[in-house]
Amino acid sequence: MFVAEEALLTRPIESLLAWVGQQPPWSDMPFVMLTSHREHPAVVAGRGRLVAALRNVSLLERPVQAITLTSAVLAAVRARRRQYEVRAHLAERERAAQELEDLVAARTRELEAANRELRAQIAERERVEESLRHAQRIEAIGQLTGGVAHDFNNLLMVISGGLDMLDRQGDPARRQRLLDGMRQAAERGAGLTRQLLAFSRRQALRSEPVDIGRQIGGMREMLDRSLRGDVHVALDFAEDLWPVQVDPGELELVILNLAVNARDAMPEGGTITIRAENLPGLADDDLQGDFLRLSVIDTGTGMPPEVVSRVFEPFFTTKDIGKGSGLGLAQVYGFAKQSGGTVRIDTAVGQGTRIALFLPRSSLAPAADQRHFGDLGAERVSSAMAGHVLLVEDDNEVAALVAEMLAQLGFEATRAASAAAALGALANGRAVDLVFSDIMMPGGHERHGARPRGEAASARAAGAPDDRLCGGGETRRGG
The missing domain is CATH 1.20.58 (Methane Monooxygenase Hydroxylase; Chain G, domain 1)
Structure with a gap:
């Protein structure tokens, strides 16, 4: 704006000053004001108030050359155009910011919808997993x-x-x-x-400091009696083994279970190594502190992953019916957990198996007169007697009871512990009047019954196996 100071000093300018004060942030109106050489105090004071109120003011004293006036006015015009450009940039920025804000709001709504869907999927997955766990619990x-x-x-x-x-x-x-x-x-x-x-970890264990070398060394004779002649047991104990805080009787049962399992995994014979070593300052998963690792290692057939995932389940076994209860490794697991340790399996098909017990170190010394089980005794097996009844039963105690019942009825019984043994007894020309068999037996098809000697002899004479004597699957008892 180009103006002379006399136009502002002699007239009311409140409306102009109000407009200047209400300019938007981007605006700063330039003023080019012509002044005089008058030095009257009132004029000087009024001129100062104008400069302060109008803010962006350029003063030109008269007389002024034309080029000076022109350049001052053009500079003010250029400054005003720049302000308009700034206004346009600010408007564009506000528009972009609004678009960005709208986009953020839209994406936020999309994320909220996706989050709700994800939470619903998680809830559904948890429901399905809980149903699966419930079904697995029911199955177990x-x-x-x-x-x-x-x-x-x-x-x-x-x-x-x-x-x-x-x-x-x-x-x-x-x-x-x-x-x-x-x-x-x-x-x-x-x-x-x-x-x-x-297995359930509810048995009261009588934990005490145990010398692993002395305790397991005292089992050597028992292990040799429990294993076959083609299975060799090697003891590999590190020097200065720490004592462990366990129940010695349960420890021996665990070692015996593991040794028998290792024996069964080596049908052609092999070596079972029982190894013990100290693990100071162990920090692995839920194990923290000093532990002793007691391993039973075999050179047998190993286990596939689907078997390893279930070996600690009670009554899960890969052996034939009557050959194992499926509680051996379940007992090992419960013993290790209840003793404050754990058990781990390292195995592969055809590469043997290593079952390691991690047992906590004891700060106390073992008793000098610590004893071990030693001989657990062999299972009673009823003797077979030549006679008229072929008794086919895999359970020793049941076979003994039935044989006694038959004896009271006046029969003599020949015991066969498996379907194959029963067929062998019939094939050797033995006189058999009656077959008394378990309903199901390991190693054959599900058959049961009794027949006269002539019918059995006719089947043998025809060269056909007497499949009524064979059984398979879970053993069940008849009357």
């Missing part, structure tokens, strides 16, 4: 109860049948055999209960 309970019922059914048959016959038996020798059979059945039931308690 069914497997557990089925296994317990199967084993206890055998034991109760021995006890109930023995009690029934005991009242009618006057021969002291036979009464003693019945009592021995029932006593062994009760001991097997107690052992089964102990294994279940160890």
Whole structure:
């Protein structure tokens, strides 16, 4: 704006000053004002107030050359155009900012929708996983109860049948055999209960400081009796082994279970190495502190991953029916966890298996007179007698009870512990009037029944296997 100071000093300019004060942030109106040489105090004071109020002011004293006036006015015009350009840039920036804000809001709504969908998917997945876990628990309970019922059914048959016959038996020798059979059945039931308690980690362990070298070394004779002649046991103990805080009796049962499993995994024979070593300052997953690693290593067939994932389940076994209860490794797992350690398996098909127990170090010294089980005794096997009845039964105690029942009825019994043994007994020309067989037996098809000697002999003469004597799957008891 080009103006003379006299136009502003002699007239009211409140509206102009108000407009200047209300300019938007981008605007700063330039003023080119012509002044005079007058030095009157009122004029000087008014001129100062104008400069302060108008802010962007350029003063030109008269007389002024034309080129000076022109250049001053053009500079003010250029400054004003720059302000308009700034206004346009600010408007464009505000428009872009608004577009960005709208885009952020839209993306936020999309993310909220995706988040809601994800939460719904997570909730559905958790529901499905919980259903799967529930189904797995039901399956595990069914497997557990089925296994317990199967084993206890055998034991109760021995006890109930023995009690029934005991009242009618006057021969002291036979009464003693019945009592021995029932006593062994009760001991097997107690052992089964102990294994279940160890797996569930509810058995009261009598932990004490144990010298691993002395404890397992004292088992050497027992291990040699429990394993085959083609299986060699090697002890590899590090020097200065720490004592561990465990129940010595349960430890020996664990080592025996692992050794028997290793033996069964080496049908052609091999070496079982029992190794112990100190692990100071272990920091691995849930293990923190000083531990002793006790490993049982075999050179057997190994295990595939699908078997490894289930080996600690109770009553899970890859052995034939009657060859194992499926509680050995479950007991090992429960013992290790209840002792404050853990157990791990390293295996591969065809490369053997290493089962390692991590047991906590004891700060106390073992007792000098610490004892071990030593001889656990062999299972009682009823002797076979030549006679008219072929008794096919894989369970020793049940076979002994049935043989005693048959003897009281006036029959002589020949015991066969498997379907293959029964076929062998028939093939050797033995006189058999009756076959009394378990409903299902390991190593054959599900068959059961009894037939006269002539029918069995006819089947043998025709060269066909007597498949009624064979069985397979879970052992069940008939009347």
